[in-house]
Amino acid sequence: MQFGIFTVGDVTTDPTNGRTPTEHERIKSMVAIALKAEEIGLDVFATGEHHNPPFVPSSPTTMLGYIAARTERLILSTSTTLITTNDPVKIAEDFAMLQHLADGRVDLMLGRGNTGPVYPWFGQDIRMGIPLAIENYALLHELWRKDVVDWEGRFRTPLQGFTSTPRPLDGVPPFVWHGSIRSPEIAEQAAYYGDGFFANHIFWPKEHFMRLIDLYRQRYEHHGHGSAQQAIVGLGGQVFLRRNSQDAVREFRPYFDNAPVYGHGPSLEEFTEQTPLTVGSPQEVIDKTLTFREHFGDYQRQLFLVDHAGLPLKTVLEQLDLLGEEVLPTLRREFAARRAAGVPDAPTHASLLARSTDTEQVPTGGTR
């Protein structure tokens, strides 16, 4: 099982001292957090993509390329890459390039994005969100698997004799996760291709996401990629921890109360009871995270949100130290002990390469 962190990349005023980091500071903090993730033994760092303030990560592969150069093991991913408003050709090119630079330590999570004006800014129509996600991914999928593509669709200039370069590393396209908060169409899309499905699983009660993941698992089996319990599932989660539970609650409360998205609403106590958020001791984080498996079945990737709502870098790095020292070893051990036989790991470049060599389906161009 993979553990990692995902970041929204928000620039938010620290409510305890009124200080707002500059964009430069926030970008450098995100990099420092990614490097720390590798240092403490996490497997994955994923960044969001946004095209409006107060968010900084508009250019994920630039940032991930920089992090790739400074890390050895960490898998670089996104949360999410906008499949609706990005040109699928550019996604194919950018992530293939990143794959080569990072020696295969790359996958990506596709999403539609939830900021209305981004669609018109990029020449699209939000009412076409689902059709855009479906058509654009169909093209992206083909660009990574066929050397020469002739293509015509509804949303993009047709392509005649187009080759997306560089070709994917070793002829193996990056593994793709599809993230969705509420759309059964996207669960079906992930199942159809045998791709991963990621439920953001923060902010809302688990029951909501259980329906979507159940649907994805059933359809994964229906489309013949394996049994429902072998489907590739990822979950988000949100934690704030200190050695003593009371310290965690006291320190996090002002950030919670003023947080973008859910601040100025329910109390911290109500929210932790009703959603996957855990604010407490390492043991409480372990206990709550282990319950995810009971609700969603065995899954392959757990990403935590740890760096939003104006938390200073120093605090975030302390969070990661605690996560690495006191939470991660137990979670790895306990999840492994509980996992049913026959449940696969999340695909990596190495495993996908081995699989493609086994079945002798190395696409042409695979040696480039």
Place this chain on the structure above:
Amino acid sequence: MKPLTLAVVSAGLTEPSSTRMLADRLAGAVTGALADDRQVEVTVVELRELAVDIANNLVTGFPGPRLGAALEAVTSADGLIAVTPIFTASYSGLFKSFFDVLDNKALAGKPVAIAATGGTARHSLALEHALRPMFAYLRAVVVPTAVFAAPEDWASQDADSLAARIDRAAGELAQLLTGHTAAAEESDVVVPFEEQLAAVRRGG
């Protein structure tokens, strides 16, 4: 036969409130109209008690457990009675917010009776101009009679008194709930001349 379920949403703010009183009168009249036919289980949703949960749902995008139960009661009911005070020429903000957080397909095809209270009868058409279009958007089946209760209505003895309008709206809702024609079609009710004469003398 399984009892019919009737949800009653009341957005009154005081306790007790005339809005709740009107809601209870309507629910009682529906139960009465169906007494020979079907049992009715009534669930009352007092929005005042859910005000903070509704605001939290607007902020977080999901209902807490108590509000979730109220939304489920409305969604699963066979029929709905919705009553609001009229504030600033329309339904109250709390009333609207409840229906904002309800799934927009929850009321599709559902029989609904609408009613309102207000400080003067001059607000009565807010029912037709605000509530009816909102429920039309939600694709509810709203009964023809909307009941407005102004302060003086609680003492009125007109032929078209509050009680008569409540009975008419309740009869219409009962009819939709059972699919039957109303048991007693309203015919012209003859008010004995002595009573009419007495009413004129009382100045009523």
